[in-house]
Amino acid sequence: MRRRLAALLCLMALIFSACGNAPAVPTPSPMPEAEGLRIAVASDLHFDPDNTSKKASLGAVAYNPELIDALLYDAQEQGAELLLLTGDIVNLGRREHHEALAEKLRAAEAGGLRILVLPGNHDLAPVTQREFAALYADFGYDDAFSRDDASLSYCVMREDLCVLMMDAGGYDHAAIDLPDAPYRTDDEAFFSDMTLRWAEQMLETAREHHLPVLCAGHYNILTAEGRDPSRSGLYLENADRFAALLQAYDVPLYLSGHLHTRYVLEEEGLTELITEYLLAYPTGYSMLDLTPDAITYTPRRVNVDAWAAETGQKDRTLLHFTRWQQKQQQRYSVRNVNDMCVRNPLTHRDRRRAAAFFYAAMDAYWRGDLAQERETLLAMRGCEPFFRCAEGYAYEWWLRDLIENAAPELGGFTITIPKGE
Numbered sequence: 001m002r003r004r005l006a007a008l009l010c011l012m013a014l015i016f017s018a019c020g021n022a023p024a025v026p027t028p029s030p031m032p033e034a035e036g037l038r039i040a041v042a043s044d045l046h047f048d049p050d051n052t053s054k055k056a057s058l059g060a061v062a063y064n065p066e067l068i069d070a071l072l073y074d075a076q077e078q079g080a081e082l083l084l085l086t087g088d089i090v091n092l093g094r095r096e097h098h099e100a101l102a103e104k105l106r107a108a109e110a111g112g113l114r115i116l117v118l119p120g121n122h123d124l125a126p127v128t129q130r131e132f133a134a135l136y137a138d139f140g141y142d143d144a145f146s147r148d149d150a151s152l153s154y155c156v157m158r159e160d161l162c163v164l165m166m167d168a169g170g171y172d173h174a175a176i177d178l179p180d181a182p183y184r185t186d187d188e189a190f191f192s193d194m195t196l197r198w199a200e201q202m203l204e205t206a207r208e209h210h211l212p213v214l215c216a217g218h219y220n221i222l223t224a225e226g227r228d229p230s231r232s233g234l235y236l237e238n239a240d241r242f243a244a245l246l247q248a249y250d251v252p253l254y255l256s257g258h259l260h261t262r263y264v265l266e267e268e269g270l271t272e273l274i275t276e277y278l279l280a281y282p283t284g285y286s287m288l289d290l291t292p293d294a295i296t297y298t299p300r301r302v303n304v305d306a307w308a309a310e311t312g313q314k315d316r317t318l319l320h321f322t323r324w325q326q327k328q329q330q331r332y333s334v335r336n337v338n339d340m341c342v343r344n345p346l347t348h349r350d351r352r353r354a355a356a357f358f359y360a361a362m363d364a365y366w367r368g369d370l371a372q373e374r375e376t377l378l379a380m381r382g383c384e385p386f387f388r389c390a391e392g393y394a395y396e397w398w399l400r401d402l403i404e405n406a407a408p409e410l411g412g413f414t415i416t417i418p419k420g421e
Helices: 008-019 064-077 095-110 129-135 135-142 193-208 237-248 306-310 319-343 350-368 376-379 383-389 394-405
Strands: 037-042 082-086 114-118 155-156 162-166 213-217 251-254 263-267 269-275 284-289 294-301 412-417
Touching: 008 114, 037 064, 064 306, 082 135, 082 162, 082 213, 095 114, 095 129, 095 135, 114 135, 114 162, 114 213, 114 251, 114 306, 129 135, 135 155, 155 193, 162 193, 193 237, 251 294, 306 319, 319 350, 319 383, 350 383, 376 394, 383 394
Parallel strands: 037 082, 082 114, 162 213, 213 251, 251 269
Antiparallel strands: 037 284, 155 162, 263 269, 284 294, 294 412
């Protein structure tokens, strides 16, 4: 697992959330039957039902209501009992968008899928903290074991698991209206002293009842950017203190989003799993299988094709979504190589080879196989031409760094659950 992140993830977020495209993989097959509790984790839905143009170049974003329906369908089809949504669940914080999303979630819960939500930096204003909790009362807030008085954090206690859902703000400070919430004049994310004390009380309660803890939040706690006050929008005040708290209570896994790309980090026994942006390739989310002894993570791609066929969709893009994404990424790879060749020309043959290399590298990354395929990629005929035409562009250092530092854990991992006292 890697600690190095730097500006790499920021650039990746811009590239793949902006284009909505990336290399395709075969249509996902069903997950093996769960041996324990199966939990789905999705992040950064950015639900915007007003975006209805299907001809936009941002195709996946334009289809975001359908992709959210497909996510809920796929999670249930794969046997998930619980779905955690780790923030930025709508795009602009509008009440009508929250109400429309809550209706979708309510229908999924009627089908047996339990859903817990958290706000991210896009979810509040004009909606306030108290209004958010009321809108999502059925999705964690009303039946929480405990709610933090200073934030929208809450804790759900099951007979087999404690789920700690952590709100770090980061939204417009004008939306803060909880009576005990600290007054802020900025929109930076933070864990207040009061929230940290509350979280410690929840962790102590879980320890007393010998319950494993799964913790989720929107913001990252192990990234270098999350601990750097100069990185506005990524910085999380007291991220290091919260990480130390989780480590002190032997919490094995923290779930986050916000960066719009998949990543895995580890620090002193604590693993952070960053779940990718739903609306870009690979329309991905995370699947966790919990047994008394371990947590197993498997990256999962939403089977949009199956959902579209099952629900009688007529739109051919949705019915053949995997193929559509593949074609979009092929075009995207060619276009970017051609753009870079304006400054750094290549022959026609080398352009084709460079585009094929770029496609293959990103395909391997999103499958989680980049570490295993590193040598094969570097031996491709398009590798040298790609980096030659990318000289002086961000792609040069970005893709080289991505290949050199790819972690095998991106394709899945298993971590042991520490035994309580």
